[in-house]
């Protein structure tokens with residue numbers, strides 16, 4: 001039986017449906033093709049070998065090119081000329097020299113501003129960037145255990161209202177459902193329950209990132225000198241502005257209510273525990289009540305959280321469907337940790353899901369992004385091998401190559417769900433070193449490195465574990481007959497699960 005998800009909300013005009021996404025991706029590809037066929041005049045001042053591949057190939061096959069170039073120039077600094085001009089690829093052995101350089105020497109913010117054309121798209125948290133990361137790292141991460149029952153409630157609600165019953169095996173297009181589930185769960189933690197179930201908020205928080213990305217792609221089509229005028233020709237910039245206006249309109253009453261409540265005696269004892277409240281307590285006095293600041297930061301945090309977490313959750317569900325034996329193993333662990341002895345309400349439960357943690361990390365090794373550590377050189381840098389990186393150089397690490405390097409992973413081409421679980425058994429140090437959220441070496445780069453490493457990875461890890469646990473307890477999963485695990489899609493350097501791919505679900509109680 002093939003069933004499309006029951007999603008009345010998809011009729012709302014602001015939602016980017018998966019067919020629309022395909023349309024815009026196709027448009028983006030055409031625009032980019034024209035762009036890359038124009039000759040690039042990017043400076044090429046770094047003395048390192050250039051890996052040659054057609055720029056069109058970079059648009060569709062970047063993963064294989066990164067892996068091939070990594071192996072070809074093993075342990076050496078090299079250059080590629082991809083869709084964004086010349087970029088310098090840094091192998092793991094040089095990352096220790098770079099990861100902790102100050103922002104005024106090697107900048108993550110500048111690299112992001114350039115890639116997202118923030119001058120036009122407005123996509124940048126600006127002077128509140130550090131505050132944003134600090135609040136995620138402290139308030140959100142410290143509250144994870146307390147948030148579990150609330151997020152579980154959101155998950156049950158979204159499954160109850162939008163997921164088919166699946167009495168028998170039912171084919172489900174997964175990505176459109178998961179993105180809404182993740183948006184609800186994150187919305188609860190970010191903007192609070194009053195807005196997290198509001199359809200317009202859902203649409204806006206999901207679509208803002210897509211609109212920014214597509215606006216940046218369209219703007220790239222024009223040379224820099226034309227952009228001040230060309231910005232008015234870019235339809236997605238209008239959508240971005242519309243998202244911002246909608247967010248401000250929706251956040252305003254929440255903000256006003258909070259400000260009134262904060263004047264009420266006894267408010268502290270029952271104050272809401274969400275990003276909106278933490279911002280109110282931490283923003284500079286002049287910005288606390290400024291709805292433009294609050295709404296913009298809410299959109300930025302949603303953009304950072306929703307699609308990244310969705311992609312990995314979808315990939316995990318695809319891999320569960322492809323590996324029924326892993327389903328059984330993980331289901332048993334979930335049952336023991338969460339279902340017995342009221343585990344859902346215990347602080348340490350999510351970290352006790354060690355097999356699942358290993359599985360998610362292994363899925364990310366195969367399906368995660370192909371590059372990481374996007375940086376721009378602000379002051380010239382000299383690497384220990386003598387390579388000179390002048391001001392303006394754009395850096396990346398070849399993550400897809402690192403993830404399949406036999407020096408770092410035994411039998412690297414084999415998907416081994418319990419690989420990191422076993423490594424964790426080796427010693428107390430290893431128990432910490434091989435967790436999904438662990439960083440600090442030059443190999444675990446899926447969450448970046450150094451000061452700008454992803455502060456939201458603990459929240460993402462928890463949300464994904466909850467979702468997998470919920471599906472394992474309540475459903476069996478399998479691939480459609482005769483089909484292989486759905487392949488990821490490459491859009492320039494970004495890798496995403498196929499938004500149209502379907503797998504089969506059957507409710508376990510119905511099957512029993």
Ligand code: HEM
Nearest residue numbers: 133304305308309312446447448449452453454455456460
């Ligand atoms: C599986 C899910 C996620 C992945 C793969 C991911 C990945 C990343 C990566 C690669 C970076 C750049 C790090 C660097 O360049 O060093 C980053 C930055 C960031 N992420 Fe995540 N992320 C995820 C989920 C989240 C979530 C759930 C949040 C919010 C709760 C979040 C908030 C941020 C923020 C604010 C930054 C910017 C940090 C800074 O520049 O200081 N991310 N993320």
